[in-house]
Amino acid sequence: MVYGLVGPCFTMAEVVVDHLLNGDSSAAFEGADLSTKLKLMGVDVASFGDPFADGADNALGVTYTDPVAGVYKKLVVSDDARTLLGGVLVGDAESYSTLRAYVGGQLPGAPEQMLFGGTEAAGGDLPGATVICSCNNVTAEKIRCDIAEHELRDVPAVKGCTRAGSSCGSCVPLVKKILDAELAAAGIEVSKAICEHFEYSRAELFDIVRVRGITAFSRLIAEHGTGRGCDICKPAVASILASLGNGHVLKGEQAALQDTNDQFLANMQKNGTYSVVPRIPGGEITPDKLIVIGEVARDFGLYTKITGGQRIDLFGARVEQLPQIWKRLVDAGFESGHAYGKSLRTVKSCVGSTWCRYGVQDSVGMAINLELRYRGLRAPHKLKSAVSGCARECAEAQSKDFGIIATEKGWNLYLSGNGGMRPRHADLFATDLTDEQLITYIDRFLMFYIRTADRLQRTSVWMESLEGGLDYLREVIVDDRLGICAELDAAMARHVETYSDEWNDTLKDPELLRRFVSFVNAPETPDPSISFEVEREQIKPVLVAGSSLEVISK
Known part of the structure; x- marks a missing residue:
């Protein structure tokens, strides 16, 4: 054997x-x-x-x-x-x-x-x-x-x-x-080193990079580490540099630090193809944009799926097709949904007071505002959010990293929930907030999490490990116990002001576009002897004689 x-x-x-x-x-x-x-x-x-x-x-x-x-x-x-x-x-x-x-x-x-x-x-x-x-x-x-x-x-x-x-x-x-x-x-202090190349935790590395103005992994490891780095510290440092606004993730030295998905700004699927996920803020989309997504999926033979986060994912794209697909989407007004990165994914919403007879606030408008504000924000782990227009909670906000539920007086803010492998109900952080208060608290929450969380630590686990828990978090981002609220506000302001869509920037840069090839010796057209198989095609209803309606694979 x-x-x-x-x-x-x-x-x-x-x-x-x-x-x-x-x-x-x-x-x-x-x-x-x-x-x-x-x-x-x-x-x-x-x-x-x-x-x-x-x-x-x-x-x-x-x-x-x-x-x-x-x-x-x-x-x-x-x-x-x-x-x-x-x-x-x-x-x-x-x-x-x-x-x-x-x-x-x-x-x-x-x-x-x-x-x-x-x-x-x-x-x-x-x-x-x-x-x-x-x-x-x-x-x-x-x-x-x-x-x-x-x-x-x-x-x-x-x-x-x-x-x-x-x-x-x-x-x-x-x-x-x-x-x-x-x-x-044995009573010996346990090391929190991120890996064998750095004797610091992720939070400590974040502060070193921020305070010293470090913009390259080579300088960080030369001054504060040993060796050449590994697949643990490199992506972690890449995330830190991106969180601090260090430019395009594929520019210069940063490109070599990225993990599999960030290498091509897309999620690799199990058959080696990639998914394309345009951002649809708050789940709101125009008929014209829906038509563009349908035409792109049809022309490139992509499998389409409406996700739980109110977006439309397109599956089955080859590496060399990604720029062609995104060119059409960007021209139609779409931008990257960052489904490939440890960053904000979606801000889900119900229809709110605009349409629903129970709605007490404009949940769609708030969801769009928040998603556009935090789009592209890199973090230790992915972030999800939702806004419900009333207490009926149709957007399921209490299972999100930060969730908002409308009240007749304003908004209730829930923090650090998630529906992943370790489901956790979010904690009620504050009630009846104005729009301005809500955004300020979320700004500070996200920036404090990005500063202090461990590598690949979700907000739910971070909250459970935070000494003092929710009460301590209130003291930090409401009462300014640590005197850092101004810094957190300024950091978020810089992110909002400097945000730039990664795919739009990629399409404008010939050097970046050169990486999007499946075969280096055949960059234009794949070898005709190579067969690309679709893992799952769209399913369609088929009426079987003498039986009820069944759904079978095409």
């Missing part, structure tokens, strides 16, 4: 060495852990344990599927739902290291909690025999013993001493949890 993984190779090599050094050795290769985490065509995938054991009588499968977000998760557990046997993650493999550590052992919570990240492994809670690094067969007990014996204080030291995390790297987050737990138990 050809495993195609480094872990089994190492195990085989150890058996060979044992036989070479000890002729009468009984060592034998008896298979290996096939757990692995990979990125295929830009999509995170992972499997662990026996992902197909649910076909047995004593096993059950727990699955979650979100075809819109491209996420599939499956856990296979024993028939009493206590022991984890295996699983598969597609589209969101963030919980891989935690789940793999529990294979063959008892789950710390219900399977559905583990599936959505509701119960995460703490480094100190894992059994000593748990294999943390399957590539190098390193157990939790081995890591703990070496931390104590060799006085290891950071992840690079643990990797160098134990080899855990030194191959594929998928177990590094769990290695860090074990390290943090051991250091905390």
Whole structure:
């Protein structure tokens, strides 16, 4: 059997060495852990344990599927739902290291909690025999013993001493949890370093870049870091530079820092094509613009989908087609919806007082105002918002990073909710606000979050980790406890004044346009021998004789 993984190779090599050094050795290769985490065509995938054991009588499968977000998760557990046997993650493999550590052992919570990240492994809670690094067969007990014996204080030291995390790297987050737990138990301060190249947290790096006026990663790492950087610190610094208004994300040195999606200003899909998402502020769109979207989708053969955020996504575009598609959209008055970036996505709205007989405020107008104000605002994670025109909450504002609900006296502001893998209800921050008060508080909330949040930390998790919670946040952005409100106001004002649509700028720059090719040796026309397959075509209703109306794939 050809495993195609480094872990089994190492195990085989150890058996060979044992036989070479000890002729009468009984060592034998008896298979290996096939757990692995990979990125295929830009999509995170992972499997662990026996992902197909649910076909047995004593096993059950727990699955979650979100075809819109491209996420599939499956856990296979024993028939009493206590022991984890295996699983598969597609589209969101963030919980891989935690789940793999529990294979063959008892789950710390219900399977559905583990599936959505509701119960995460703490480094100190894992059994000593748990294999943390399957590539190098390193157990939790081995890591703990070496931390104590060799006085290891950071992840690079643990990797160098134990080899855990030194191959594929998928177990590094769990290695860090074990390290943090051991250091905390020993009364040693836990490092908040973003990675091995910087001894600072993301918030500290943000302040260094802001205060010193640094505009390039090379200068930052030369003056405040070591080495050449990695795929953890580079995108994080790219986000910081973009948040501080450092110009087009693909200009100069910044281009090399971007992740897969930002490289082409579009979301890569699982078949290697890209999505095109024009901004539709507040969900309001004219008939002429609707016609343009339809014509573009028709002419380029794109799959269209109306999203939950009141936009129309176009799927199936090849890299070399993106400038052609965006040229037509920009000429029609559209701009980038930033679906590819860690930035504001949408501000959803109901129809409000303009049409609804229950509406008490103009929710559409407010949603458009907010979306145009915060468009292009780069942050540690994506941001979503909604505005409801009355207490009936048709826009579902209380599940957003910042949500607004109209009252007869003004607006109620809710903060730090989200509907992601760890759903959280937003907290009521302030009531009956005027338009000016509402915008001021949102400005400060967003800028304070951008300044202080960790890498890839959503507002919901940030709020939960904020010492003092919601009351402290009120003191900071309402009472100006830290004396930084003027700075936060000025930072948002700079963003609003300097905003420029990234796709519009790209179309005007021949140098930027040169990157949009699928094949460097055939930039104009793809090789005719290469076939591009559509993953899913539009579905249409088909009337089947003698039966009810069914929907089948075309």
